[in-house]
Amino acid sequence: MSVKIGNIDLGEFPLLLAPMEDVSDPPFRYVCKQGGADLMYTEFISSEGLIRDAAKSRQKLDIFEYERPIGIQIFGSDIESMREATEIATLAGPDIMDINYGCPVKNVACRGAGSALLQDIDKMVKMTEAVVKATHLPVTVKTRLGWDDNTKNVEEVAERLQDIGIQALTIHGRTRAQLYKGEADWTLIREIKRNPRIKIPVFGNGDVDSVEKAAAWRMEYEVDGIMIGRAAIGYPWIFREVKHFFKTGEHLPGPTLDERIVACRTHLDKSIEWKGPKLGVFEMRRHYANYFKGLPDFKSYRMMLVKEENITVIHQILDEVAEKYENVLPFSEMA
Structure with a gap:
């Protein structure tokens, strides 16, 4: 029904x-x-x-x-x-x-x-x-x-x-x-x-x-x-x-690091598109920690993402995250 x-x-x-x-x-x-x-x-x-x-x-x-x-x-x-x-x-x-x-x-x-x-x-x-x-x-x-x-x-x-x-x-x-x-x-x-x-x-x-x-x-x-x-x-x-x-009745594997980065980028791009570059970047700051919850030693990247105002640099930081954590265990196994 x-x-x-x-x-x-x-x-x-x-x-x-x-x-x-x-x-x-x-x-x-x-x-x-x-x-x-x-x-x-x-x-x-x-x-x-x-x-x-x-x-x-x-x-x-x-x-x-x-x-x-x-x-x-x-x-x-x-x-x-x-x-x-x-x-x-x-x-x-x-x-x-x-x-x-x-x-x-x-x-x-x-x-x-x-x-x-x-x-x-x-x-x-x-x-x-x-x-x-x-x-x-x-x-x-x-x-x-x-x-x-x-x-x-x-x-x-x-x-x-x-x-x-x-x-x-x-x-x-x-x-x-x-x-x-x-x-x-x-x-x-x-x-x-x-x-x-x-x-x-x-x-x-x-x-x-x-x-x-x-x-x-x-x-x-x-x-x-x-x-x-x-x-x-x-x-x-x-x-x-x-x-x-x-x-x-089975668990779907959790999102990969790549999926998390893609979702985070999409969210950022949509935020900028809807609110304009300044507010779009600013309001995205509350979301970064949640997208990468469970990654070891992520705090320094979070601080960089939260402070950065330049959109290109934010994407570069996300590239760096992708590179640094590519061999880390899936999130579900770390949780």
Whole structure:
């Protein structure tokens, strides 16, 4: 059975790339799509920023044909602003409109947006209804288990949001109070999947960082798909590895050094293409360490890559890395 959001067929068990602030931009999404992601979302976009025509918010609406299916994720605390932002985002031509009711960070939650809406389900329902009515696109939602351990209300959220027309729900297995600490708990996600009233796809998110975990949790928690976030940073191959394991029960060999260098270069080139040379080089700096995680004595190269501003020199440093480490064991054997 294929999983569908509206008319979008995502295959039997889709793997989704999580929307991550300052990470899930088009250059990063490009390498994740090549790595096998089935559905991706933009970084979350402020509804107020879109209405004010803020350059940073507008730029986040950039989507490309090769990314499809792609969802635009918006957040906000004002219902009318969210309705207007939905109309603006719809014009950018995504396949899906997603609402963020999960972001736990202070400057979002303390302004009444993101996971703060878990404290006011009635308002969440009204806001979601306004978004559903403002677009012809399927609307999905990403949220958490609840505000804290005493208010795990995601079961009520799932039923009420399905009733007003959302077409899929992603649940991060933590409360807002947990932020990203402790372990994600997917047991409530399974309860929602088992609720006979719930007909929409339910995706699990939180702590999936290995093929074994993805396979075990797929069975244990009965979800329709898995959303992967932090584990894909610097390792876009996680999607293809999980899929291969599902299909064969065997581990796909990890990426070679050459594959890592190619992905890193591609990410850099796309970053420069999208953001311009200065910002493109600057924003790539946070990714180098992740692409080469596990290489012995890599620190000096990381420092060079992080300091260098000249694009040609950066490519020369990557050439040097390729040469120096060509006879080193595969990463999977070093890990």
